Structures are given as C-alpha cells and as structure tokens.
Amino acid sequence: MNRGSKKNKESLTDQQYQVTQNKGTEPPFSGKYLDNHKNGTYLCICCGSGLFSSEHKYDSGTGWPSFWQAPEAGNIETQRDKNYVLSDGSSDALEVICSQCKSHLGHVFEDGPKPSGLRYCINSAALDFKEIK
Template identity: 45%
Template sequence: MKVIKSEQQWRELLSPESYQVTRQKGTERAFTGEYWDHFQPGIYTCVACGTPLFASDTKFDAGCGWPSYFEPLNPQNVREETDTSHGMVRTEVLCNVCDAHLGHVFPDGPPPTGLRYCINSLSLRFDPAE
C-alpha cells in the first residue's frame, strides 16, 4: 500500500536533514552518516514509512563512506530509476512504498549479486535483531 503525504506532513515527520535527502534527493557527506560503519545484526527500514529495506547480513564495507548492501531485503520494497542529475547517469534507489530517495545502486559490489546499494544513513532507521 502506497504511503502518500503532503510536503508539510513529510516536514513534520522527518528531521530537516532526512527531509532534504528523502524528499529532495539530497546526499549526506561520506563518512558522516550514522550507519556507514554500523554492523550490528538487524534490519534497516525506511526512515519515512518504516518499510523493511535491507538486512544487516547483506551489508558490507565498500570503503565509500555510505552504508552499502549487496541486495535489498525484499526487491518489491525498492524501486530503481535512471538519475541523470549532476552530469552523470546513475541508477537511483527509492522506497517503493513512500517514494523516499534512498541512494544509488552500482554494479561494483561483491558476490553473489555484484551490486552495491549505496544508501544514505539519513534515509534509514535501524531495528536491532532480538
């Protein structure tokens, strides 16, 4: 089920920093996010709607300064779109439930997928394993 809110509702729900990343397609600075070097077992969910996005056992240290995963928890929970901003062509990753900008996916990750989902910490909330 899609989560749709007004811009005012998103502003009230999210911190100014998370709003800038998730609703305005911003990017946090490398090595500054809460989860770039976080490896506790659990699930990373969408900060805007709570949809489960990535499992900690798919997280790896890509050395890029952002949380990186080799696959989403459920492929139906994320959507990919072509991003031609900043003079380059990249693949943007969005929450498929609330359309939050999460980050980008690149074809330079580890096996088994060869993908690197490079995600902003400000797009995520962490739910530790029991």
C-alpha cells in the same frame, strides 16, 4: 511529502528531509549507520518499510552504508537519475527509492561484491534500524 509517507516534514530532521524528499546526499563518512554492525533490518525513515538486512551490509570504503543485496522483495525500486554524475563523467546512475512512499534512498552501482555484483549505496539519513536480538 511523497505518496504513502507516514511521516510529515515536521517529524524528519532537516537532513532526512533533504535526502529523502529532495534527492540529497549526506556527506561521506558522516552517517550514523555507516559503522553499525548490529544484527537487524534497515527500514525506510519515512514509511517504515523493510529495505535491507544487516546480513547483506558490507564496508565498501565509500563512506555510505553499502549493501550487496536488497532482500525485501518489492520494497525498493530503481530509476535512471540523469542528475547524478558518475566519476567517469556519465550520468547513467540508478537511483534507489522506497517503493512504498517513493522516498529517495541512494544509488545502486555495478561494482559490488559477488554474488550480485551490486553496491546499494544508501544514505543513513534515509534509514531507520530495527535491531534483532
């Protein structure tokens, strides 16, 4: 498991483990948080760090939960992912990882809405959700 992870392999589903530890991607339109419209915070499934607010989630039409901002300062990092091939054939994608446990979350692209212009495309399998009532 990644450094800082509070969950072990046995506590994650096969898909959660594949996505977070092996940089996998869940099939589009299959994630449990794609159509979640509740108010709350999305957390890292491995360590529980706060990652994204529901206030910044939007429907990008891509099949994965998408956020235009990552408000939890310092809880995510990005790094070049040379193994991810973009639709234009380039391999210059930015991988999004949890800064606390280094688990893979998804990728960020520069085709999102204003004001950031960013689209954080995140796997539901990498997330947990804490509803705010």
